[in-house]
Amino acid sequence: MKKMKKKWKSAAIIGGSLPSIYDLTNKPLEAGLWCLCVAKEVYKYKHDYFSCEDIGTILQEYLDVPLTENQIKKAFARAGNKIIKGRGDDGYKISQPGEKYLKSQKKDEPISIFYLRPSKPLQAKHTLETLVKNIPKGELRICDPFYGTSTFQVLEMILRYHKNVKFLTAAVGGGEKKFNIQQVVNDFKQEYESRAKIKILNKNDTHDRYILAKNLFFIIGQGIKDLGNKESLIIAVEDRYGRDIRKTLINEFDRRWNEATIL
Numbered sequence: 279m280k281k282m283k284k285k286w287k288s289a290a291i292i293g294g295s296l297p298s299i300y301d302l303t304n305k306p307l308e309a310g311l312w313c314l315c316v317a318k319e320v321y322k323y324k325h326d327y328f329s330c331e332d333i334g335t336i337l338q339e340y341l342d343v344p345l346t347e348n349q350i351k352k353a354f355a356r357a358g359n360k361i362i363k364g365r366g367d368d369g370y371k372i373s374q375p376g377e378k379y380l381k382s383q384k385k386d387e388p389i390s391i392f393y394l395r396p397s398k399p400l401q402a403k404h405t406l407e408t409l410v411k412n413i414p415k416g417e418l419r420i421c422d423p424f425y426g427t428s429t430f431q432v433l434e435m436i437l438r439y440h441k442n443v444k445f446l447t448a449a450v451g452g453g454e455k456k457f458n459i460q461q462v463v464n465d466f467k468q469e470y471e472s473r474a475k476i477k478i479l480n481k482n483d484t485h486d487r488y489i490l491a492k493n494l495f496f497i498i499g500q501g502i503k504d505l506g507n508k509e510s511l512i513i514a515v516e517d518r519y520g521r522d523i524r525k526t527l528i529n530e531f532d533r534r535w536n537e538a539t540i541l
Contacts, residue, residue, distance in 0.1 A: 282320075284404065286340035289316045291392065291408045297384040299341055306345050307353035309337060311360060311380045314372035329369035330354065388519035392512040394505065402506025403432065409496065409514065410489075411439040418443045419490040419531045424451025426503040427459050430466045433474060433502075441473050446535055448479040451501060463541060477538035484534065488527060493517045495524045 290299050296316070302309040313333045317325065328336075334347030354361055360376030363369075372380070392409070394402040418440050422429070425447040436443060450456045467476070487498040494517060499510035517524060 283340045285320050286316075286336060287401070288404070288408050289320055290341055291405055295381050295384065297380070299337075299343060301385060302383075303343050303345065306349040307357060307360075308380060308383055309343060309345050310350045310353055311357075311372055311376050313337065314361065314370060315377055315380055327364040327369040327371050329367070332369065388516040390514040392514070394499070394510040394512065396509040397507070399506030402510070403435070406432070406498075406502070406505060406512065407435050409512065410436050413494060414492040415440060416442070416492040419528065419535075420445045420488075420502075421484060421490075421531055421534075422446075422487045422498075422501050422503075423448045423484050424501050424503070426450060426452045426454045426501075427462050429501075429503040430462055432505070433466070434470070437470055437473055443474045444531075444535060445474065445476045446479065446484075446531060446538060447476070447541070448481075448484060452503065476541040477535055478541045479534060479538045490524060490528055490531060495520065495527060 296312060297308070299309060299312050302312060310330075310333050313336050314328060317328055317336075330347045330351040333350045334345070337343040337345045337350075354370060357376070359373055360379055361370045362373050364371070392405055394405060418436065420433075420436075420443065422445070425445075429445075429447075433443065433445060450459065463476075466474070487501060489496040489498070495515055497513040497515070498505075499512070500508055515523070
């Protein structure tokens, strides 16, 4: 149950060419089509057909979308050529016209907002991982005023997908002592020194937390070491909306980076 919910949540975050399932919470036909389309990837094509009961479970139990089996059944009764009905009780699969229609419902928006629930640190880190692994490869600049032991766990995760990371910080946070986490810092640097650079500002004149990538950037509502401990947001901004802002942040990051010292 938990493993399958994680897979569906991950699919909902990635989105790709499909509309967000959370934009379809009052559209049972489109939500049902979304489940049929995404199920091919989630189940690795092991299942072709899904019943309305299956879809109701996916929506309510895995995605927390308040649409019922009965609503899906009524919607599919008017779906026309958007779905293909299997034999007997096999259920339904999405047709090519159905997939084309579903993709046409995607909102072309340059800003995406991801809500991080309080007291859900593992879920929050998984959300960040899903976002990070799907952004263009290249150098990442990460700014976070405070660091701690778990910061390096998050950086290690990021380095699974990106080969060049600069992390700029200012002070130990969360009540941890610098002496107590120095060994963690040393171990991290020994293993990732060629791929990750960490610098510390002599004075903390930064308050924002962000990740700068190629063609987009993320604004993070709380420190990466504390993700999921409190209610927060991750805001993804693409260049077609925030290109000038991203360039300004890069210039400011680089200025501070040149003034900072190696941790």
